[in-house]
Amino acid sequence: MHEKERHRIILSAVQEKPVVTVQEMVELTDSSEATIRRDIAALHVQKRLRRVRGGAEAISPPQFIGLAGRPFSVNETLNAAQKRAIAREAVNLCKDGEPIIINGGTTTFQMVHFLTGRRMPIFTNSFPIAEHLLKHSKNTVMLSGGTIYREQNIILSPFDNDVTRNFYARRMFMGAQGLGPLGLMEGDPLLIQAEQKLIDQADELVVLVDSSKFRMRSSLILCGLSRIATVITDDGIEDREAKMLETAGVALVVARKQSSDKEESSLQA
Amino acid sequence: MHEKERHRIILSAVQEKPVVTVQEMVELTDSSEATIRRDIAALHVQKRLRRVRGGAEAISPPQFIGLAGRPFSVNETLNAAQKRAIAREAVNLCKDGEPIIINGGTTTFQMVHFLTGRRMPIFTNSFPIAEHLLKHSKNTVMLSGGTIYREQNIILSPFDNDVTRNFYARRMFMGAQGLGPLGLMEGDPLLIQAEQKLIDQADELVVLVDSSKFRMRSSLILCGLSRIATVITDDGIEDREAKMLETAGVALVVARKQSSDKEESSLQA
């Protein structure tokens, strides 16, 4: 077996299990302890994994891998203040008792902070959102069924006949990767799939996007502007972008950051 | 088992329950008291948990109460050692890659601790089980859709057309309130509903009950003995109860509590 192949095997093993032993790798690659040790040492200096007594461990997450996974947590801190302000406005649209749908995403996740005191039926396809609402609020939480995708932090069923079809809400809240004249754009096909399932289950579609999203482009179009009832964004939105929404008959809410929110990395575009 | 892996297990356990004993960790990791003490001491100086007499406690004060709410957590400490031993045997029945269904419950919840190193498609209707597997393992987690019932900690859809129908597994694991000649008994109508949805989605039905359940009676019968493939219980089971199962053609696995049962007692009755 070649060095590269062993490295590949070791790395993939250490991805699956947070910690692997030298013995396990010996069995898996059918090579000697000495070789595996050398491999681990080499991968260690390459910072591809961390060498520990007895084997190796994954370098990236010293603690949790699943839920607070990479894509979610890096994205989470991005423009946090804006996202919070936007999320606050989103929750302000809701009345107690009124059922809503919250699509998974880092911006929509911020809504949970303002939902703690509420009492509403909330349907979501996001595991972290459900988890937080369950632990920190009295809302009725409903979850879509299916496989939990760790990367995207959403739950998605490959079948059409899931509970999603049985829930109908006043509003659906969702984020997006981009928003332009052609409509709502998303980057991940999996997210598209999840969103398209929910999009028809509510009267009004409310889109939460920070203003930088107006300058993002993506290849995957989810739906046209006409389908959107309301857009909530921050005050970085430019006039022509606001005009575009107005022309399409989309209501616009501009969220101002509160005094309590940090006033630092305000607009970058 | 390796130091890092034990540390991971201990930390994950201390997150599930605010306090864990040295004995529990000995059982969970199959290592000696001395080792566990050293581990706890090490994690203590790393400030990853707080060392207390008899075991360790979470470093952060009681954070969440919502999810691990009363009905779940009081039940959880009840016969904990037996439940764990039973759960261990249950996981021993599984092979990697083999899809299984885990019905929600305090006994079945214990299975998660032994599933951390596995790689299996796991379908469950229990939010805590899904949460734990997601955070502490690499298994593929699938969740049933519907409303999350806080009391019972399960997810249930009032509709028949959910994803549940699309998942078929080798085995389904479930607990029960009672087990007698008439079959499997449950106390909560909601649980009955949840269980009946899943019960036909697997080849074999494996029931996890501590021996006290043989003397419990309940008014709600879920299914007859003939439907059950295997019962896993502790050594408190009496002869006539064992005979009853034998007569009904149900395989019986008796989990021994304290012995370091590294060698699985593979009796395929």
Added chain:
DNA sequence: TCACAAACGATCAATATCGATCATATTGCA
């Protein structure tokens, strides 16, 4: 208060892992 059991800390032997070294095998190249 006292007796008793559980938990603890220290110690030591057994075991596992490591690092270094050398012999052997494979690969690359002239």
Added chain:
DNA sequence: TGCAATATGATCGATATTGATCGTTTGTGA
């Protein structure tokens, strides 16, 4: 093919970890 460079496997002394034992401390209940 022959040779050098590199990779691999094996051995062995050094070191770290583990589990068992034992005496001591701590908590509990009569």
